[in-house]
Amino acid sequence: MDDADDLDDPADADDADDAADLSWETLDSAVDYACPGFDVRRDEVRFPDGETDGFHYVDEPPAVVVLPLTPDGDVVVIDEWRQAVGRVNRGIPAGTMEPEDGDEEAGIERAAARELAEETGYEADSFERLTTVEPTNGMANAVHHHVLATGCEPTAERELDHNESISVATVPYDDLLAAVVDDGLRDGRAVTAVLWYELLRR
Structure with a gap:
């Protein structure tokens, strides 16, 4: 095996850094509205810049x-x-x-x-x-x-x-x-x- 095969791909590290830089932190989560088939959920999130806000989305089974x-x-x-x-x-x-x-x-x-x-x-x-x-x-x-x-x-x-x-x-x-x-x-x-x-x- 070539020694180069043992090295991590720098692009993979860059992708991981990008994901970390873009990710939101979920501080809290609760169902605002429930009905047959799905819920509407509100997450309290912190953005990468430190600001916080609520985010609503449809929560449903696979x-x-x-x-x-x-x-x-x-x-x-x-x-x-x-x-x-x-x-x-x-x-x-x-x-x-x-x-x-x-x-x-x-x-x-x-x-x-x-x-x-x-x-x-x-x-x-x-x-x-x-x-x-x-x-x-x-x-x-x-x-x-x-x-x-x-x-x-x-x-x-x-x-x-x-x-x-x-x-x-x-x-x-x-x-x-x-x-x-x-x-x-x-x-x-x-x-x-x-x-x-x-x-x-x-």
Whole structure:
């Protein structure tokens, strides 16, 4: 081994220094407002220059986002009313991980199988994680685990929550990809899943 391999990369040290210079110190934290699905939390923070202030953000559990493919390669999609934007939104199954799911890959797969079955009535032969993202980390601590589900068949019973208005359809994958490109698909979770699948698997 070359002696140079034993030396730390100066760039790594610079990155660590930059992170330390930019980091905020959390002095206190409390929930200002709680509702089903998420809380609004306020942290009292100290900035790098020593000033202090409050910072509000959405505090929510990790979630799974499922890209379900049938044996023919079609995508199982959902059309769901989204009150925040006032319209029906095309997307893919997604939902919050529960404490009993556990963590790591096994927990992600359990949550993905549950959300797929409950929202669409489909079950998959196999699951594979595509990526994990923080979609809105300027205002929320949300973590989304994107999962590919293959061999999906309509063999389960749907179990929608009382506040879910969802219809289910299947579309050719290429049509869904085209909707990403021409802005026809607006759901950010679905867009992320399709693009990762396109990059990694196609």
